[in-house]
Amino acid sequence: MALGVSGFPLTMVVHILAIPAIIMVLVWNIHFRGGLSWNSSNKPLIFNIHPVLMLIGVIIIGGEAIISYKSLPLKKKNKKLIHLVLHGMALTLGIIGIYSAFKFHNESGIDNLYSLHSWLGIGVIILYGIQWILGFVVFMYHGDGDGGSSSLRSKAVPWHVLMGLSVYLLAVGNASLGFVEKLTFLQSSGLPKHASEALLVNFTAILTILYGFFVVLSAVSPSSTI
Amino acid sequence: MALGVSGFPLTMVVHILAIPAIIMVLVWNIHFRGGLSWNSSNKPLIFNIHPVLMLIGVIIIGGEAIISYKSLPLKKKNKKLIHLVLHGMALTLGIIGIYSAFKFHNESGIDNLYSLHSWLGIGVIILYGIQWILGFVVFMYHGDGDGGSSSLRSKAVPWHVLMGLSVYLLAVGNASLGFVEKLTFLQSSGLPKHASEALLVNFTAILTILYGFFVVLSAVSPSSTI
Numbered sequence: 071m072a073l074g075v076s077g078f079p080l081t082m083v084v085h086i087l088a089i090p091a092i093i094m095v096l097v098w099n100i101h102f103r104g105g106l107s108w109n110s111s112n113k114p115l116i117f118n119i120h121p122v123l124m125l126i127g128v129i130i131i132g133g134e135a136i137i138s139y140k141s142l143p144l145k146k147k148n149k150k151l152i153h154l155v156l157h158g159m160a161l162t163l164g165i166i167g168i169y170s171a172f173k174f175h176n177e178s179g180i181d182n183l184y185s186l187h188s189w190l191g192i193g194v195i196i197l198y199g200i201q202w203i204l205g206f207v208v209f210m211y212h213g214d215g216d217g218g219s220s221s222l223r224s225k226a227v228p229w230h231v232l233m234g235l236s237v238y239l240l241a242v243g244n245a246s247l248g249f250v251e252k253l254t255f256l257q258s259s260g261l262p263k264h265a266s267e268a269l270l271v272n273f274t275a276i277l278t279i280l281y282g283f284f285v286v287l288s289a290v291s292p293s294s295t296i
Numbered sequence: 297m298a299l300g301v302s303g304f305p306l307t308m309v310v311h312i313l314a315i316p317a318i319i320m321v322l323v324w325n326i327h328f329r330g331g332l333s334w335n336s337s338n339k340p341l342i343f344n345i346h347p348v349l350m351l352i353g354v355i356i357i358g359g360e361a362i363i364s365y366k367s368l369p370l371k372k373k374n375k376k377l378i379h380l381v382l383h384g385m386a387l388t389l390g391i392i393g394i395y396s397a398f399k400f401h402n403e404s405g406i407d408n409l410y411s412l413h414s415w416l417g418i419g420v421i422i423l424y425g426i427q428w429i430l431g432f433v434v435f436m437y438h439g440d441g442d443g444g445s446s447s448l449r450s451k452a453v454p455w456h457v458l459m460g461l462s463v464y465l466l467a468v469g470n471a472s473l474g475f476v477e478k479l480t481f482l483q484s485s486g487l488p489k490h491a492s493e494a495l496l497v498n499f500t501a502i503l504t505i506l507y508g509f510f511v512v513l514s515a516v517s518p519s520s521t522i
Binding site for chain 2: 186190236246249250251254258268276283
């Protein structure tokens with residue numbers, strides 16, 4: 071069942087969509103929300119780190135990690151290493167981004183972990199970590215092994231792809247939930263429904279979804295499409 | 297790239313997950329939200345039709361439509377008809393469900409179409425309609441055609457699957473957005489963050505996501521798994 075999209079530069083679409091998504095999340099949090107700070111008496115500046123790191127880390131770098139097998143004109147061994155390193159970066163930025171949300175809550179006296187977004191987020195980051203460790207053990211640690219581990223690897227590939235894409239799609243969906251949750255909080259505190267900030271946040275969410283769609287399409291598409 | 301899940305009753309998992317999901321959305325809207333009504337001076341009762349029809353229609357019946365090729369021990373011709381009819385039911389219930397949200401807004405003086413959930417919802421229902429019409433024209437109307445249309449059908453299948461699963465996943469994600477949007481509205485009007493209703497709504501959303509996951513997994517899984 072071939073999709074017949076060879077020739078169409080799917081991975082280039084991913085790279086290009088990343089640019090406005092990164093700009094928009096930065097404009098939102100720096101221009102509209104007042105900036106980013108790890109330590110500040112203005113506690114919302116601590117929170118602002120959260121959407122920036124989750125989008126740039128888990129969604130954008132995580133997405134580039136997924137498509138690195140398709141987008142890079144390198145040897146498989148090198149692509150495997152880049153795939154591992156990019157996912158490691160995505161995971162690290164994701165953990166720091168989640169920590170910034172907890173830090174904001176703790177320093178502002180807000181409850182932790184009562185929302186669907188927070189539950190799914192914890193689920194995603196745990197699964198992302200498990201997936202990274204399993205990937206390292208199966209594909210890198212046993213990467214130069216004998217016939218037995220080669221057979222293990224080829225059996226593990228479809229499961230690695232299934233779990234990886236499922237976790238990634240859950241991350242994309244959960245990013246959208248996060249945008250909506252934050253925007254609804256802002257609107258219940260007086261932000262007008264049709265404010266330009268509301269449009270910016272909603273369109274950032276739409277770009278995130280489109281980005282995720284093209285990442286998954288690039289990954290499942292049969293041919294390399296640099 | 298075979299997943300090796302043959303033998304595991306994936307489609308049975310879908311059927312079973314549907315039951316608590318339907319019960320939970322009904323308990324939420326009838327027990328906690330006061331019931332369903334098409335015409336009422338108590339306008340929120342009109343809105344309550346929306347989540348019930350979207351979940352039972354688009355997500356549950358739409359999901360059963362997707363997996364009907366895998367779940368039914370029938371001839372292909374019959375399964376194709378059931379697939380078409382179930383998707384037609386899902387689409388119809390989805391349109392009525394969206395109409396009930398507009399009806400509630402219009403009769404309550406609330407703006408329409410300012411949220412990400414509403415935009416994605418309109419997008420999903422339009423794409424669902426286009427997909428249904430294209431599916432009918434390509435696979436049913438040309439279903440008994442000559443070699444030329446048979447070749448068209450086999451070329452169209454992977455695109456039909458890609459677009460169908462993409463639209464369905466967007467519907468599942470958007471249902472989660474809807475649960476979170478409504479819950480955040482209720483919480484900004486005084487519902488305690490840890491109320492049992494909040495838990496119910498969040499767990500209904502989690503069940504919806506799990507249901508969608510197993511629908512897509514059943515669809516892409518290589519073997520029939522009744």
